Amino acid sequence: MPTKYEILVATHLDDSSLQILEEADDVHVRVVTPTLTAVREGLKTAHALIHRDDVKVDRVLLNDAPCLQVVGHVGAGLNSIDIEAATGRGIIVMHTPGTNAIAAGEHAIALMLALSRKLVIAHDSLKDGWWLLDRKRHAGTQLFGKTLGIIGLGRVGRIVAQRCLAFGMTVLAYDPYVTEEQLVDERVLLVGLKELLQRSDFVSIHVAATRETAGLFNESTLGLMKRGARLINAAHGSVLDEAAVAAALKDGHLAGVAVDVYHDEPPYNSPLIGLENVIHTPHIGDNTVEAMQDLSLQIVQQVLDALRGVDYRNAVNLPFVPGLDFETARPYMRLGQYMGTIIHALARSPVRKLAVEYRGDEVSGLVKPLAVAILKGLLHPVLGDQVNFINAPVLAAERGITVTQTKGLKTGDYANLISCEVVMEDDESLIMAGTLLDRKEPHIVQINQYRMNFVPEGHVLIMGSYDQPGVIGKVGTLMATNNINIASWQTGRAEPGGHTLTVLSLDQPLPGDLLDALRGMDFVRHARQAVFNFV
Secondary structure: OOOOEEEEEEOOOOHHHHHHHHHOOOEEEEEOOOOHHHHHHHOOOOOEEEEOOOOOEOHHHHHOOOOOOEEEEOOOOOOOEOHHHHHHOOOEEEOOOOOOHHHHHHHHHHHHHHHHOOHHHHHHHHHOOOOOOOHHHHOOOOOOOOEEEEEOOOHHHHHHHHHHHHOOOEEEEEOOOOOHHHOOOOOOEEOOHHHHHHHOOEEEEOOOOOOOOOOOEOHHHHHHOOOOEEEEEOOOHHHEOHHHHHHHHHOOOEEEEEEOOOOOOOOOOOOOOOOOOEEEOOOOOOOOHHHHHHHHHHHHHHHHHHHHOOOOOOEOOOOOOOOOOHHHHHHHHHHHHHHHHHHHHHOOOOEEEEEEEEEOHHHOOOHHHHHHHHHHHHHHHHHHHHOOOOOHHHHHHHOOOEEEEOOOOOOOOOOOEEEEEEEEOOOOEEEEEEEEEOOOEEEEEEEOOEEEEEOOOEEEEEEEEEOOOOHHHHHHHHHHHOOOOEEEEEEEEOOOOOEEEEEEEEOOOOOHHHHHHHHOOOOEEEEEEEEEOOO
16 A cells, blocks of 8 residues: 555646645555546556546546556546556546536536527627527527426436426426336326327427437437437437437527537537537536536546545445445454465365345345455465456456355354355365454355364364364464464364364465475364455
8 A cells, every 4th residue: 555645636726626636645646637648657657537528538548557556537427447457457547427417407407408499609690799680580488388398307317307397387308217207296107108209399409329229319210209309419429320410400499509518529519519400618618617516526526435445336346236334344354354364374276156044134235345345365375466347258268267145055054144155176165164353354264164263363273173182282382392383273073073164363474385294284174274364
């Protein structure tokens, strides 16, 4: 862990947020212009990058960032980041969804009003010295009584819907991921895309940039819209086929279009720029004083918390579900890492399958994070700090390890229990279970058929032996003779006179020759060591 984190800021941040970085004792902040050359140079030593969409954070750029741990994007969109490449490198990618929703929603409505009342045409006419030269040409249309179709009913879409209901508009919405039960206002009517386009006087787009939404408004979908309808796009430029939109405007099928985002930015070659019935703004949907303050503060705090390991809010490539309290999850994930470390120590051949089971309300939403934590613990003895919560699944998949969820493992009865079964290359399997004491202290309570209860910490010796008299005395004598102190001793056995499994916590690891001497004792079936050094 570095004594100082270097944070590269390649965008404008609010002064108060930038001051937080500059005054942090464990941070060195470096502000650069958002150009490829400046960012590439800064990433040679940076631990975190804060940016917008000015520079593409792709695989090539990431390959020149040996220290990078966090990429913080100001805003909700992530099109400028190669998340797959970042994940493979173990780099956390985070954004600030919803922070600018009010600003973006209000801008969409401002565009709608300007479009309906032809404000730009009227403004330019007066600026050029004409006073109501042609009242008919300046005549607008009211929003009251009109039908608005909203495509995408996320944070911004919901804000637009609420505001426009207050205008007295009929509001239709199309969003395949929203159900009737999820609607916050029953006055908003969920309909299919075709019906929305055919009925709406105004259509406002509020979807994410995905493969499904790329080119959503093309010649075909534009043809479904009412003749004389108006289209507003303040979401993503990739949603519009700009040439098709321009053609629909020129032939009169659309009465007007308002855009804040473009296929290419700056839009030097956009066919929409300069058309009389187009209002265009330079991607300023979230550019308000309030939104800038909120966005800056949120991304700064998120990046600092992630670097310090305090929290990972809005990280898109971590195995956390939205709303998960990381402080609650952290001790369980530490337990998962410890379980993975023990699996590595006991596995006699490479692991090929990991199946995870949970029991209890506290861990019901942690299956994926726990699986990742176990993988991290499993791979850490070999890969060290190269593996983390972000890239553990990728690195495991590269090694042929599959991960599933399971039920019915024969493990103990605890209120909240994490259990797993691993299958090795030689078809041998291993079952393990763990829980938390007081929701904080990790305890391993079962390994295979052996019930026990020990805290995995420091240096641990795991020894399989035959259940016979004198084992404790002989092992104790061997340790004492070699000045090895035993901190704790836990033994589980399947049946009297059968096999036992013993876990010894030691103040120091056994040197190789002493471990070989232990393995050579006639009652020892196997002996492995593990070290637990996760923070």
